[in-house]
Amino acid sequence: MNEDYKGIILAGGQGTRLLPITKVVSKQLLPVYDKPMIFYPLLTLVKSGIKEILIITNPSDEHIFSELLGNGSDFDCSITYKTQKKPEGIAQAFLIAEEWLGDSNSILILGDNIFANGYISINLKDAMSNNQGSTIFAYKVQNPNRYGVLNITSDNKLISVVEKPKKPPSNWAVTGLYVYDRTVVEKTRKLKPSERNELEITDLNNIYINDGKMNIFYLPEDSFWMDAGTKDSLLEASILIKTLSDKGLDIF
Numbered sequence: 579m580n581e582d583y584k585g586i587i588l589a590g591g592q593g594t595r596l597l598p599i600t601k602v603v604s605k606q607l608l609p610v611y612d613k614p615m616i617f618y619p620l621l622t623l624v625k626s627g628i629k630e631i632l633i634i635t636n637p638s639d640e641h642i643f644s645e646l647l648g649n650g651s652d653f654d655c656s657i658t659y660k661t662q663k664k665p666e667g668i669a670q671a672f673l674i675a676e677e678w679l680g681d682s683n684s685i686l687i688l689g690d691n692i693f694a695n696g697y698i699s700i701n702l703k704d705a706m707s708n709n710q711g712s713t714i715f716a717y718k719v720q721n722p723n724r725y726g727v728l729n730i731t732s733d734n735k736l737i738s739v740v741e742k743p744k745k746p747p748s749n750w751a752v753t754g755l756y757v758y759d760r761t762v763v764e765k766t767r768k769l770k771p772s773e774r775n776e777l778e779i780t781d782l783n784n785i786y787i788n789d790g791k792m793n794i795f796y797l798p799e800d801s802f803w804m805d806a807g808t809k810d811s812l813l814e815a816s817i818l819i820k821t822l823s824d825k826g827l828d829i830f
Contacts, residue, residue: 583706583757584682585623585631588671589616589643589689590662595808604639605807606689607646611819614646615806618694618829619687620653622755625699625830626706628685629655632675637661667776672758672766681760683709686779688754688805692815694822694829695801704795705757711791713757714739714783716750717803718796725751725805726780728794736787736794741780750796752783753803759791 593600599608606616616633623631631650635643640659650657660674671686672679685702705713716728722743728750729737739752756779765785769777786792797803806815822829 582683583628583685584679585628585685585687586671586675586679587616587619587623587631587633587687587689588662588668589633589639590636591665591690593807596812604636604642606635607639607642608812609816610692610806610812611816611823613819615692616643616647616689618692619689620647620655621830622687622693622698622702623685624653624655626685626702627699630658630682631655632658632660632678633689634660634662634671634674637663665776666771668779669766669769669777669782672763673777676763679763683760684758684762686754686756686758690805690807691754692804692806692819693753693755693802694815694818695797695803697828698801699830701795701797702755702757705793709757709759709793711759711789711793712762712783712786713793713795715753715755715795715797715803717753717801718749718799719751720749722746722749722751726783727751736792738787739780739783741778752780753797754805756783758786 589606593605596605607614633643640661644659647657723746726739726741727746729740729747769781772778804811804815806812
């Protein structure tokens with residue numbers, strides 16, 4: 579059990595890439611094979627020893643998540659709910675969670691991110707044990723221009739994270755799983771809204787990088803990560819989870 583850490587799942591947003599399905603239901607409640615999408619980030623945290631979890635939703639969806647997940651007792655954790663009244667950036671999650679977090683370290687995972695490699699919980703436990711500020715998880719992709727991407731030197735020194743670059747400096751995408759120390763709220767307060775009027779997680783990560791407080795965990799080639807926020811990726815994730823389940827392999 580990691581008593582120094584609390585977990586946050588950001589499950590808001592409009593789900594525009596999944597319209598018209600998401601016109602009547604939150605994307606994080608859509609099925610990924612045999613479970614609602616929200617189960618995957620939740621179980622990723624629980625299997626890593628996180629016992630206190632905050633789920634941030636749209637105001638209109640909070641009661642549905644609460645009805646589905648309850649107080650967390652069915653998952654051997656404690657779940658609290660808060661709402662994001664307007665989608666003003668991923669980093670806004672820390673301002674919403676400030677009082678709940680208190681003096682704890684934190685893990686943030688995006689509600690549409692699915693990790694399925696059988697040992698993501700081991701990876702996350704290692705990251706928490708060795709974290710000296712912040713840790714991001716990088717995954718090698720074929721289409722890095724869709725993501726925040728690592729800008730690294732030839733000897734793997736991290737320079738910055740670049741958001742959705744036209745000319746990606748690498749193929750290493752930053753996944754929606756982040757480990758932060760107790761200063762994350764203070765650092766978030768220093769952020770200025772981007773051109774799209776959001777508090778960008780990339781800007782927060784670059785503060786840690788500039789302070790020399792960022793670690794990178796490179797997910798191995800045989801691991802699986804997906805942002806299941808598009809129709810194609812949602813289908814692909816369901817097929818993969820079914821394949822792993824049919825083979826009796828551990829997802830988390």
